[in-house]
Amino acid sequence: MSRLTLVCLLAVVWALLLGEPGVRNLVVGLGLGVLIVRLFPRAVGARAAPRGAPDLRATLRRGAGWLAFLGFFLRELTVANVQVALLALRPRPRLNPMIVEVPLRLRGEGLLTLLSASITLMPGTVTVGLSRDRHTLYAHAIGTADAEAARASIVRVEGYLLALDTPLPFPPTGGPA
Amino acid sequence: MIINLALGIVTLSVLLVTYRVLRGPSWGDRIMAFDFLSVNLVVLFALIAVRTGYLVMLDAALVLSLLGFLSTVALTRYLLLGRVMK
Amino acid sequence: MDDFQAVRDLPILIGAFFVLTAAIGVVRFPDLYSRLHASSKLVTLGSAGIFLGVAFALNDAAAFTRLAAVLLFQFLTTPLSAYLIAQAAYLRGLPPILGDGQGGGTDEWGALGRADEVAQADREALRVLAEEGLVDEG
Numbered sequence: 001m002s003r004l005t006l007v008c009l010l011a012v013v014w015a016l017l018l019g020e021p022g023v024r025n026l027v028v029g030l031g032l033g034v035l036i037v038r039l040f041p042r043a044v045g046a047r048a049a050p051r052g053a054p055d056l057r058a059t060l061r062r063g064a065g066w067l068a069f070l071g072f073f074l075r076e077l078t079v080a081n082v083q084v085a086l087l088a089l090r091p092r093p094r095l096n097p098m099i100v101e102v103p104l105r106l107r108g109e110g111l112l113t114l115l116s117a118s119i120t121l122m123p124g125t126v127t128v129g130l131s132r133d134r135h136t137l138y139a140h141a142i143g144t145a146d147a148e149a150a151r152a153s154i155v156r157v158e159g160y161l162l163a164l165d166t167p168l169p170f171p172p173t174g175g176p177a
Numbered sequence: 178m179i180i181n182l183a184l185g186i187v188t189l190s191v192l193l194v195t196y197r198v199l200r201g202p203s204w205g206d207r208i209m210a211f212d213f214l215s216v217n218l219v220v221l222f223a224l225i226a227v228r229t230g231y232l233v234m235l236d237a238a239l240v241l242s243l244l245g246f247l248s249t250v251a252l253t254r255y256l257l258l259g260r261v262m263k
Numbered sequence: 264m265d266d267f268q269a270v271r272d273l274p275i276l277i278g279a280f281f282v283l284t285a286a287i288g289v290v291r292f293p294d295l296y297s298r299l300h301a302s303s304k305l306v307t308l309g310s311a312g313i314f315l316g317v318a319f320a321l322n323d324a325a326a327f328t329r330l331a332a333v334l335l336f337q338f339l340t341t342p343l344s345a346y347l348i349a350q351a352a353y354l355r356g357l358p359p360i361l362g363d364g365q366g367g368g369t370d371e372w373g374a375l376g377r378a379d380e381v382a383q384a385d386r387e388a389l390r391v392l393a394e395e396g397l398v399d400e401g
Contacts, residue, residue: 253350
Protein backbone atom coordinates (compact mmCIF):
# COMPACT_ATOMS: atom_id res chain seq x y z
CA MET A 1 0.00 0.00 0.00
CA SER A 2 1.38 3.36 -0.89
CA ARG A 3 1.98 5.86 1.91
CA LEU A 4 -0.59 8.30 0.52
CA THR A 5 -3.37 5.66 0.47
CA LEU A 6 -2.48 4.61 3.98
CA VAL A 7 -2.58 8.16 5.34
CA CYS A 8 -5.99 8.73 3.71
CA LEU A 9 -7.25 5.42 5.15
CA LEU A 10 -6.05 6.37 8.62
CA ALA A 11 -7.79 9.75 8.34
CA VAL A 12 -11.08 8.06 7.37
CA VAL A 13 -10.78 5.55 10.24
CA TRP A 14 -10.07 8.43 12.65
CA ALA A 15 -13.16 10.29 11.47
CA LEU A 16 -15.25 7.08 11.72
CA LEU A 17 -14.14 6.48 15.29
CA LEU A 18 -14.97 10.04 16.30
CA GLY A 19 -18.39 9.62 14.73
CA GLU A 20 -18.49 13.09 13.14
CA PRO A 21 -16.83 12.98 9.73
CA GLY A 22 -16.37 16.75 9.32
CA VAL A 23 -13.58 18.69 7.63
CA ARG A 24 -11.82 19.41 10.92
CA ASN A 25 -11.69 15.76 11.99
CA LEU A 26 -10.42 14.71 8.58
CA VAL A 27 -7.62 17.28 8.76
CA VAL A 28 -6.66 16.14 12.27
CA GLY A 29 -6.81 12.54 11.01
CA LEU A 30 -4.52 13.36 8.10
CA GLY A 31 -2.02 14.93 10.51
CA LEU A 32 -2.15 11.87 12.77
CA GLY A 33 -1.80 9.57 9.75
CA VAL A 34 1.36 11.34 8.59
CA LEU A 35 2.72 11.12 12.13
CA ILE A 36 1.96 7.39 12.44
CA VAL A 37 3.48 6.55 9.04
CA ARG A 38 6.59 8.59 9.99
CA LEU A 39 6.93 6.98 13.41
CA PHE A 40 6.31 3.35 12.43
CA PRO A 41 7.34 2.93 8.79
CA ARG A 42 8.16 -0.79 9.17
CA ALA A 43 5.19 -1.80 11.27
CA VAL A 44 2.66 -0.52 8.75
CA GLY A 45 4.67 -1.65 5.70
CA ALA A 46 4.13 1.57 3.78
CA ARG A 47 5.85 2.17 0.46
CA ALA A 48 6.28 5.28 -1.61
CA ALA A 49 3.74 5.62 -4.43
CA PRO A 50 4.88 3.98 -7.70
CA ARG A 51 6.39 6.29 -10.31
CA GLY A 52 4.85 6.84 -13.71
CA ALA A 53 1.31 7.30 -14.96
CA PRO A 54 -1.22 4.74 -13.62
CA ASP A 55 -2.40 2.16 -16.17
CA LEU A 56 -6.13 2.89 -16.41
CA ARG A 57 -7.16 -0.40 -18.01
CA ALA A 58 -5.25 -2.48 -15.48
CA THR A 59 -6.79 -0.48 -12.64
CA LEU A 60 -10.29 -1.05 -14.06
CA ARG A 61 -9.67 -4.77 -14.49
CA ARG A 62 -8.38 -5.02 -10.94
CA GLY A 63 -11.39 -3.12 -9.63
CA ALA A 64 -13.74 -5.51 -11.45
CA GLY A 65 -11.79 -8.43 -9.96
CA TRP A 66 -12.24 -7.04 -6.45
CA LEU A 67 -15.96 -6.52 -7.03
CA ALA A 68 -16.37 -10.07 -8.33
CA PHE A 69 -14.50 -11.40 -5.30
CA LEU A 70 -16.65 -9.33 -2.93
CA GLY A 71 -19.89 -10.65 -4.44
CA PHE A 72 -18.60 -14.22 -4.38
CA PHE A 73 -17.45 -13.75 -0.77
CA LEU A 74 -20.81 -12.46 0.47
CA ARG A 75 -22.73 -15.27 -1.26
CA GLU A 76 -20.41 -17.94 0.13
CA LEU A 77 -20.58 -16.37 3.61
CA THR A 78 -24.36 -16.78 3.61
CA VAL A 79 -24.14 -20.38 2.36
CA ALA A 80 -21.51 -21.17 5.02
CA ASN A 81 -23.70 -19.76 7.78
CA VAL A 82 -26.76 -21.73 6.77
CA GLN A 83 -24.68 -24.89 6.47
CA VAL A 84 -23.04 -24.58 9.89
CA ALA A 85 -26.33 -23.55 11.51
CA LEU A 86 -27.95 -26.71 10.11
CA LEU A 87 -25.06 -28.82 11.41
CA ALA A 88 -25.35 -27.23 14.85
CA LEU A 89 -29.13 -27.74 15.09
CA ARG A 90 -29.36 -31.27 13.61
CA PRO A 91 -29.75 -33.96 16.29
CA ARG A 92 -26.94 -36.17 14.95
CA PRO A 93 -24.71 -34.04 12.74
CA ARG A 94 -22.40 -35.85 10.31
CA LEU A 95 -19.37 -33.62 10.63
CA ASN A 96 -16.73 -35.89 9.05
CA PRO A 97 -13.86 -33.63 10.18
CA MET A 98 -10.47 -33.80 8.51
CA ILE A 99 -7.39 -31.69 7.90
CA VAL A 100 -6.55 -31.23 4.22
CA GLU A 101 -3.40 -30.08 2.53
CA VAL A 102 -3.70 -27.60 -0.36
CA PRO A 103 -0.74 -26.73 -2.58
CA LEU A 104 -0.92 -23.01 -3.36
CA ARG A 105 -0.23 -21.17 -6.60
CA LEU A 106 -0.89 -17.83 -4.95
CA ARG A 107 2.11 -15.73 -3.81
CA GLY A 108 2.49 -12.57 -1.77
CA GLU A 109 1.83 -12.11 1.93
CA GLY A 110 -1.15 -9.77 1.51
CA LEU A 111 -3.12 -12.08 -0.81
CA LEU A 112 -2.23 -15.16 1.27
CA THR A 113 -3.60 -13.36 4.34
CA LEU A 114 -6.77 -12.53 2.44
CA LEU A 115 -7.09 -16.13 1.21
CA SER A 116 -6.65 -17.70 4.65
CA ALA A 117 -8.99 -15.18 6.26
CA SER A 118 -11.72 -15.60 3.66
CA ILE A 119 -11.71 -19.40 3.55
CA THR A 120 -12.22 -19.32 7.33
CA LEU A 121 -15.54 -17.58 6.62
CA MET A 122 -16.49 -19.84 3.69
CA PRO A 123 -18.39 -23.16 3.71
CA GLY A 124 -16.71 -26.05 5.45
CA THR A 125 -13.15 -24.86 5.92
CA VAL A 126 -11.05 -23.13 8.60
CA THR A 127 -7.37 -22.34 8.07
CA VAL A 128 -5.17 -24.14 10.58
CA GLY A 129 -1.70 -23.40 9.24
CA LEU A 130 0.64 -22.48 6.44
CA SER A 131 3.86 -24.32 5.68
CA ARG A 132 7.05 -22.40 6.38
CA ASP A 133 7.78 -21.75 2.68
CA ARG A 134 4.19 -20.45 2.24
CA HIS A 135 3.54 -22.93 -0.60
CA THR A 136 1.07 -25.16 1.23
CA LEU A 137 -2.05 -24.36 3.23
CA TYR A 138 -3.57 -26.66 5.84
CA ALA A 139 -7.27 -26.34 6.53
CA HIS A 140 -9.69 -28.09 8.85
CA ALA A 141 -12.86 -29.12 7.03
CA ILE A 142 -16.27 -30.26 8.30
CA GLY A 143 -19.46 -31.15 6.48
CA THR A 144 -17.70 -31.94 3.19
CA ALA A 145 -18.02 -35.29 1.45
CA ASP A 146 -14.30 -35.99 1.12
CA ALA A 147 -10.88 -34.33 1.04
CA GLU A 148 -11.15 -33.62 -2.70
CA ALA A 149 -14.33 -31.56 -2.25
CA ALA A 150 -12.77 -29.49 0.54
CA ARG A 151 -9.66 -28.91 -1.56
CA ALA A 152 -11.75 -27.88 -4.59
CA SER A 153 -13.63 -25.23 -2.58
CA ILE A 154 -10.34 -23.66 -1.47
CA VAL A 155 -8.88 -23.76 -4.99
CA ARG A 156 -12.01 -21.94 -6.23
CA VAL A 157 -11.38 -19.05 -3.83
CA GLU A 158 -7.72 -19.05 -4.84
CA GLY A 159 -8.81 -18.70 -8.47
CA TYR A 160 -10.62 -15.44 -7.70
CA LEU A 161 -7.58 -14.08 -5.88
CA LEU A 162 -5.12 -15.11 -8.61
CA ALA A 163 -7.04 -12.79 -10.95
CA LEU A 164 -6.07 -9.79 -8.81
CA ASP A 165 -2.49 -10.88 -8.29
CA THR A 166 -0.80 -7.58 -7.56
CA PRO A 167 1.43 -7.05 -4.55
CA LEU A 168 -1.15 -4.86 -2.82
CA PRO A 169 -1.44 -4.38 0.92
CA PHE A 170 1.95 -5.66 2.07
CA PRO A 171 5.32 -5.85 0.33
CA PRO A 172 6.11 -9.48 -0.68
CA THR A 173 8.95 -10.19 1.80
CA GLY A 174 9.01 -8.01 4.93
CA GLY A 175 10.53 -4.54 5.06
CA PRO A 176 9.52 -1.50 3.03
CA ALA A 177 11.11 -0.99 -0.36
CA MET B 178 -40.77 -5.88 21.52
CA ILE B 179 -38.13 -7.21 19.21
CA ILE B 180 -35.17 -5.65 21.05
CA ASN B 181 -36.11 -7.43 24.29
CA LEU B 182 -36.42 -10.72 22.45
CA ALA B 183 -32.99 -10.24 20.86
CA LEU B 184 -31.49 -9.29 24.24
CA GLY B 185 -32.90 -12.50 25.71
CA ILE B 186 -31.53 -14.64 22.87
CA VAL B 187 -28.06 -13.10 23.07
CA THR B 188 -28.01 -13.46 26.87
CA LEU B 189 -28.93 -17.13 26.46
CA SER B 190 -26.01 -17.61 24.09
CA VAL B 191 -23.69 -15.84 26.59
CA LEU B 192 -24.79 -18.38 29.23
CA LEU B 193 -24.25 -21.31 26.85
CA VAL B 194 -20.75 -20.13 26.00
CA THR B 195 -19.92 -19.56 29.67
CA TYR B 196 -20.54 -23.30 30.08
CA ARG B 197 -17.84 -23.90 27.45
CA VAL B 198 -15.42 -21.53 29.22
CA LEU B 199 -15.86 -23.40 32.50
CA ARG B 200 -15.89 -26.87 30.95
CA GLY B 201 -12.93 -26.50 28.58
CA PRO B 202 -11.59 -29.14 28.16
CA SER B 203 -8.48 -27.66 26.52
CA TRP B 204 -7.00 -24.18 26.83
CA GLY B 205 -7.77 -23.58 23.18
CA ASP B 206 -11.46 -24.13 23.93
CA ARG B 207 -11.36 -21.62 26.74
CA ILE B 208 -9.61 -18.98 24.63
CA MET B 209 -12.08 -19.53 21.79
CA ALA B 210 -15.02 -19.27 24.19
CA PHE B 211 -13.61 -16.06 25.67
CA ASP B 212 -13.24 -14.60 22.19
CA PHE B 213 -16.83 -15.58 21.43
CA LEU B 214 -17.93 -14.04 24.73
CA SER B 215 -16.32 -10.70 23.89
CA VAL B 216 -18.11 -10.59 20.52
CA ASN B 217 -21.36 -11.50 22.26
CA LEU B 218 -20.91 -8.67 24.74
CA VAL B 219 -20.25 -6.23 21.88
CA VAL B 220 -23.57 -7.27 20.32
CA LEU B 221 -25.25 -6.99 23.72
CA PHE B 222 -23.93 -3.43 24.14
CA ALA B 223 -25.23 -2.47 20.72
CA LEU B 224 -28.68 -3.81 21.64
CA ILE B 225 -28.61 -2.01 25.00
CA ALA B 226 -27.81 1.21 23.12
CA VAL B 227 -31.11 0.81 21.24
CA ARG B 228 -33.02 -0.21 24.38
CA THR B 229 -31.85 2.70 26.52
CA GLY B 230 -31.00 5.28 23.86
CA TYR B 231 -27.51 5.87 25.28
CA LEU B 232 -25.18 6.18 22.30
CA VAL B 233 -22.19 5.98 24.67
CA MET B 234 -22.79 2.22 24.72
CA LEU B 235 -21.55 2.08 21.14
CA ASP B 236 -18.18 3.49 22.23
CA ALA B 237 -18.03 0.82 24.89
CA ALA B 238 -18.79 -1.78 22.20
CA LEU B 239 -16.00 -0.45 19.99
CA VAL B 240 -13.41 -0.52 22.79
CA LEU B 241 -14.55 -3.99 23.89
CA SER B 242 -14.17 -5.41 20.37
CA LEU B 243 -10.61 -4.02 20.18
CA LEU B 244 -9.74 -5.40 23.62
CA GLY B 245 -11.29 -8.79 22.86
CA PHE B 246 -9.15 -9.28 19.76
CA LEU B 247 -5.98 -8.08 21.48
CA SER B 248 -6.51 -10.41 24.44
CA THR B 249 -7.06 -13.34 22.07
CA VAL B 250 -3.78 -12.52 20.32
CA ALA B 251 -1.95 -12.25 23.65
CA LEU B 252 -3.43 -15.52 24.99
CA THR B 253 -2.65 -17.54 21.86
CA ARG B 254 0.85 -16.10 21.77
CA TYR B 255 1.30 -17.12 25.38
CA LEU B 256 -0.02 -20.59 24.58
CA LEU B 257 2.36 -20.96 21.65
CA LEU B 258 5.52 -19.29 22.92
CA GLY B 259 5.13 -19.31 26.68
CA ARG B 260 5.41 -15.54 26.82
CA VAL B 261 3.55 -12.51 25.50
CA MET B 262 6.35 -10.01 25.05
CA LYS B 263 9.96 -9.73 26.15
CA MET C 264 -43.89 3.23 9.46
CA ASP C 265 -44.59 -0.50 9.31
CA ASP C 266 -42.17 -1.00 6.44
CA PHE C 267 -39.50 0.72 8.47
CA GLN C 268 -40.22 -1.56 11.41
CA ALA C 269 -39.71 -4.65 9.27
CA VAL C 270 -36.44 -3.32 7.84
CA ARG C 271 -35.21 -2.80 11.39
CA ASP C 272 -36.50 -6.01 12.95
CA LEU C 273 -35.63 -8.60 10.36
CA PRO C 274 -31.81 -8.18 10.48
CA ILE C 275 -31.86 -8.17 14.29
CA LEU C 276 -33.91 -11.39 14.39
CA ILE C 277 -31.73 -13.15 11.82
CA GLY C 278 -28.58 -11.97 13.58
CA ALA C 279 -29.81 -13.11 17.00
CA PHE C 280 -30.76 -16.50 15.52
CA PHE C 281 -27.26 -16.97 14.08
CA VAL C 282 -25.57 -15.89 17.33
CA LEU C 283 -27.67 -18.42 19.25
CA THR C 284 -26.91 -21.24 16.78
CA ALA C 285 -23.21 -20.32 17.09
CA ALA C 286 -23.45 -20.77 20.87
CA ILE C 287 -25.28 -24.08 20.38
CA GLY C 288 -22.59 -25.21 17.95
CA VAL C 289 -19.82 -24.20 20.34
CA VAL C 290 -21.44 -26.28 23.08
CA ARG C 291 -22.38 -29.30 20.92
CA PHE C 292 -19.52 -29.83 18.46
CA PRO C 293 -17.05 -32.53 19.50
CA ASP C 294 -13.65 -30.81 19.33
CA LEU C 295 -12.01 -27.39 19.24
CA TYR C 296 -11.47 -27.31 15.49
CA SER C 297 -15.14 -28.01 14.74
CA ARG C 298 -16.22 -25.44 17.34
CA LEU C 299 -14.10 -22.83 15.58
CA HIS C 300 -16.29 -23.28 12.48
CA ALA C 301 -19.31 -22.25 14.52
CA SER C 302 -17.61 -19.43 16.39
CA SER C 303 -15.99 -17.84 13.31
CA LYS C 304 -18.62 -18.14 10.53
CA LEU C 305 -21.88 -17.82 12.44
CA VAL C 306 -20.74 -15.02 14.73
CA THR C 307 -19.55 -12.87 11.82
CA LEU C 308 -22.89 -12.89 9.99
CA GLY C 309 -24.88 -12.86 13.22
CA SER C 310 -23.22 -9.75 14.58
CA ALA C 311 -23.36 -8.13 11.12
CA GLY C 312 -27.14 -8.62 11.06
CA ILE C 313 -27.61 -7.20 14.55
CA PHE C 314 -25.39 -4.19 13.85
CA LEU C 315 -27.34 -3.47 10.66
CA GLY C 316 -30.64 -3.62 12.53
CA VAL C 317 -29.28 -1.45 15.34
CA ALA C 318 -28.04 1.11 12.82
CA PHE C 319 -31.54 1.34 11.29
CA ALA C 320 -33.15 1.51 14.74
CA LEU C 321 -30.93 4.31 16.03
CA ASN C 322 -30.98 6.19 12.70
CA ASP C 323 -28.22 8.58 13.72
CA ALA C 324 -25.05 9.57 11.81
CA ALA C 325 -22.67 9.23 14.76
CA ALA C 326 -24.08 5.82 15.69
CA PHE C 327 -23.89 4.71 12.05
CA THR C 328 -20.17 5.46 11.71
CA ARG C 329 -19.33 3.75 14.98
CA LEU C 330 -21.31 0.65 14.05
CA ALA C 331 -19.59 0.61 10.66
CA ALA C 332 -16.23 0.72 12.42
CA VAL C 333 -17.17 -2.14 14.77
CA LEU C 334 -18.55 -4.21 11.88
CA LEU C 335 -15.44 -3.70 9.73
CA PHE C 336 -13.22 -4.55 12.67
CA GLN C 337 -15.27 -7.68 13.37
CA PHE C 338 -14.88 -8.87 9.78
CA LEU C 339 -11.13 -8.29 9.90
CA THR C 340 -10.41 -9.90 13.27
CA THR C 341 -12.76 -12.90 13.59
CA PRO C 342 -10.96 -15.06 10.98
CA LEU C 343 -7.59 -13.98 12.34
CA SER C 344 -8.38 -15.05 15.89
CA ALA C 345 -9.85 -18.35 14.65
CA TYR C 346 -6.63 -18.99 12.73
CA LEU C 347 -4.44 -18.03 15.71
CA ILE C 348 -6.37 -20.30 18.10
CA ALA C 349 -6.39 -23.26 15.67
CA GLN C 350 -2.68 -22.95 14.91
CA ALA C 351 -1.64 -22.51 18.56
CA ALA C 352 -3.78 -25.47 19.67
CA TYR C 353 -2.49 -27.69 16.83
CA LEU C 354 1.18 -26.87 17.33
CA ARG C 355 0.77 -27.37 21.08
CA GLY C 356 -0.43 -30.89 20.38
CA LEU C 357 -4.23 -30.90 20.65
CA PRO C 358 -5.31 -33.82 18.44
CA PRO C 359 -8.26 -33.19 16.10
CA ILE C 360 -11.09 -35.74 15.98
CA LEU C 361 -11.02 -37.23 12.48
CA GLY C 362 -13.73 -38.90 10.37
CA ASP C 363 -17.28 -39.78 11.43
CA GLY C 364 -16.71 -43.24 12.78
CA GLN C 365 -16.70 -44.85 9.31
CA GLY C 366 -13.15 -43.84 8.44
CA GLY C 367 -12.40 -41.34 5.72
CA GLY C 368 -11.12 -38.35 7.69
CA THR C 369 -7.38 -37.88 7.52
CA ASP C 370 -4.89 -35.42 8.94
CA GLU C 371 -2.77 -34.45 5.96
CA TRP C 372 -0.62 -32.01 7.91
CA GLY C 373 0.51 -34.64 10.37
CA ALA C 374 2.82 -32.30 12.26
CA LEU C 375 1.37 -33.67 15.51
CA GLY C 376 3.60 -36.12 17.26
CA ARG C 377 6.59 -34.74 15.42
CA ALA C 378 8.16 -32.75 18.24
CA ASP C 379 10.88 -31.35 15.99
CA GLU C 380 8.26 -29.64 13.80
CA VAL C 381 6.76 -27.91 16.83
CA ALA C 382 10.16 -26.88 18.14
CA GLN C 383 11.04 -25.59 14.67
CA ALA C 384 7.86 -23.50 14.58
CA ASP C 385 8.71 -22.11 18.01
CA ARG C 386 12.22 -21.14 16.94
CA GLU C 387 10.88 -19.65 13.72
CA ALA C 388 8.29 -17.55 15.58
CA LEU C 389 10.87 -16.39 18.11
CA ARG C 390 13.29 -15.45 15.33
CA VAL C 391 10.61 -13.36 13.61
CA LEU C 392 9.70 -11.65 16.88
CA ALA C 393 13.37 -10.97 17.63
CA GLU C 394 13.81 -9.43 14.18
CA GLU C 395 10.98 -7.07 14.97
CA GLY C 396 12.71 -6.23 18.24
CA LEU C 397 9.78 -7.55 20.28
CA VAL C 398 11.68 -10.21 22.27
CA ASP C 399 15.26 -10.93 23.23
CA GLU C 400 16.72 -13.79 21.22
CA GLY C 401 17.17 -17.11 23.06
